[in-house]
Amino acid sequence: MAMEQQAAPSSAPVALVQETAALWSQCLGVEVKAEDDFFALGGNSLTGIKIIERIFEDHGVQLSVRDFYLAGTPARIAGLIEQGRAGT
Template sequence: MSLVREISALWGEYLNDGAVEADDNFFELGGNSLIGIKIIERVAQEYGVELSVRAFYLAQTPTRVAELIEQGRAGT
């Protein structure tokens, strides 16, 4: 499974009854600060990458969050 699909599935656990596409917007799906923090914590646990709340909110889509994770893994 690609990282983007993994992140979409992770978001789906918290948003929109599990139906999250790669370019869906976090806030348009009903995302809020509490859900964002939960997802950020899961990313840290499962991928070993610490995302800032600001970066997560600016990313807004699973595709962009996956890019942040890849950057974090690469140390950039």
């Protein structure tokens, strides 16, 4: 029996993960869950930049393109946003 993955890393509130997934849904035009992979959903560099810009506008956190692509899921991106807010 497979264990269910946590919806969010411990550093990211579930609401932030859900907000991040909703942003991805809006930009990608598909339903997005916390652990969905950006590229598997059809994400590309232009969409990635658009999401990064919206994260900066909405949260004041500047993610690098590299960090965004390496994180790759709304849950991990939410964790990066939370870290950025904390200044770590």
